[in-house]
Amino acid sequence: MNRKTSKIDVLIVGGGLAGLSNAIHLSKASLSVLVIEKNSYPKHKVCGEYISNEVLPYLKFLDIDVFKLGAKKIDKFQLSTTKSKLISSTLPIGGFGISRFCLDNALANKAMQVGAEILQDSVENIQFLNDKFSVKTKDKKRFEAKIVIGAYGKRSSLDIKLNRQFIKRKSPYLAVKTHVKGDFPDDVVALHNFEGGYCGVSKVENDSINLCYITNFDAFKTYKDIEEFQHKILYKNTFLKDIFNNTSLVFEEPLTISQISFDNKKPVENHIIMCGDTAALIHPLCGNGMSMAIRSAQIASLLIVKYFNSESSNREALEKQYLRDWNTAFKLRLKTGHLIADLFNQPKLSEVLMKGLKWFPGVLPYIIKRTHGKVMKVK
Numbered sequence: 001m002n003r004k005t006s007k008i009d010v011l012i013v014g015g016g017l018a019g020l021s022n023a024i025h026l027s028k029a030s031l032s033v034l035v036i037e038k039n040s041y042p043k044h045k046v047c048g049e050y051i052s053n054e055v056l057p058y059l060k061f062l063d064i065d066v067f068k069l070g071a072k073k074i075d076k077f078q079l080s081t082t083k084s085k086l087i088s089s090t091l092p093i094g095g096f097g098i099s100r101f102c103l104d105n106a107l108a109n110k111a112m113q114v115g116a117e118i119l120q121d122s123v124e125n126i127q128f129l130n131d132k133f134s135v136k137t138k139d140k141k142r143f144e145a146k147i148v149i150g151a152y153g154k155r156s157s158l159d160i161k162l163n164r165q166f167i168k169r170k171s172p173y174l175a176v177k178t179h180v181k182g183d184f185p186d187d188v189v190a191l192h193n194f195e196g197g198y199c200g201v202s203k204v205e206n207d208s209i210n211l212c213y214i215t216n217f218d219a220f221k222t223y224k225d226i227e228e229f230q231h232k233i234l235y236k237n238t239f240l241k242d243i244f245n246n247t248s249l250v251f252e253e254p255l256t257i258s259q260i261s262f263d264n265k266k267p268v269e270n271h272i273i274m275c276g277d278t279a280a281l282i283h284p285l286c287g288n289g290m291s292m293a294i295r296s297a298q299i300a301s302l303l304i305v306k307y308f309n310s311e312s313s314n315r316e317a318l319e320k321q322y323l324r325d326w327n328t329a330f331k332l333r334l335k336t337g338h339l340i341a342d343l344f345n346q347p348k349l350s351e352v353l354m355k356g357l358k359w360f361p362g363v364l365p366y367i368i369k370r371t372h373g374k375v376m377k378v379k
């Protein structure tokens, strides 16, 4: 693809939720934006695909109507213990279910419609010299840009090149996702626990049901394959057994990812503004990574627009303000997320916790509130 313009204001590495939300916002503000995304659209991704309603006003600002795309409104929450005891609650803000296949594709189309360019290639190196970035791709292309946003997701070889600390530690988590068809209420998101992990269940567009589970490698490695693991471990939870046995598969093979790390990361590294999972990944048990990705894009875009509009653009001030705003928005919920994930990693403790929740169900909406943000304001 030939670039329409030679000058790039903002180069975005990765066209997932964070990258594409940035691309739309910045293009709407008349900045020249190039997104480099290694995959083509549409594409399925391993994700629970339940998004908190907190992002709806901002998605409206980006001109994305998820309900026109078929998203399901969700306002009920179910949590079951490894011993199949069910706790139900309402969701304080509520949310919706939509596949990444559909949402990322809609955002990509919108980004191009408002003037962003999307190049299918993989970024291999980012260097910062003399107050500008030089970016090299797998296809041996080189680009220069004033600002680079890192929105390349959970982990990448770029993290090794940037010498990021979290990449040096092994992570034990792996995840499996599939879509199935069958009976499940439109308005419920369920988290069913099993020994060593939990499985999220919720509907997305086209009446597909998303089944996505996360477990640690130790729980998984003694079984021959996914099928055996599901039969021997997941099916001990009768809710999961019922769902898996009474639905038909949409995907031929489930999608899998491994090495999922919830370690701390830095939201600005080598002057790159990190957004979404590249800045931090919250444990999906607290279910809010997608809205964090979209919200971090809003924070970054607002500051980047200011940076380009000011006569004396100050990179240091931009980076400091991004760090401040990012910490204000996410630090507390990440902390709570880590705490909850640690508790659920200890089977006996988590069973006691669940018993407590059964006795005091009012605590559940409080925990949900602590791990979710407030409805986003559009400035």
Ligand SMILES: Cc1cc2nc3c(=O)[nH]c(=O)nc-3n(C[C@H](O)[C@H](O)[C@H](O)COP(=O)(O)OP(=O)(O)OC[C@H]3O[C@@H](n4cnc5c(N)ncnc54)[C@H](O)[C@@H]3O)c2cc1C
Binding pocket: 013, 014, 015, 016, 017, 018, 019, 036, 037, 038, 039, 045, 046, 047, 048, 049, 050, 051, 052, 121, 122, 123, 124, 151, 152, 153, 154, 156, 158, 175, 176, 200, 212, 213, 214, 260, 275, 276, 277, 278, 281, 284, 287, 288, 289, 290, 291, 293
């Ligand atoms: C098992 C699991 C379940 C989850 N369930 C939920 C849920 O139900 N609700 C929720 O809110 N969150 C959930 N999350 C979290 C959510 O999926 C992420 O927080 C969200 O996808 C982050 O979006 P992103 O844009 O930061 O990254 P991504 O969506 O991962 O986008 C990154 C993009 O960068 C591209 N890329 C990577 N490297 C390069 C490169 N070198 N060059 C070019 N492109 C590159 C990738 O192809 C990708 O498209 C879950 C996460 C997991 C692991």
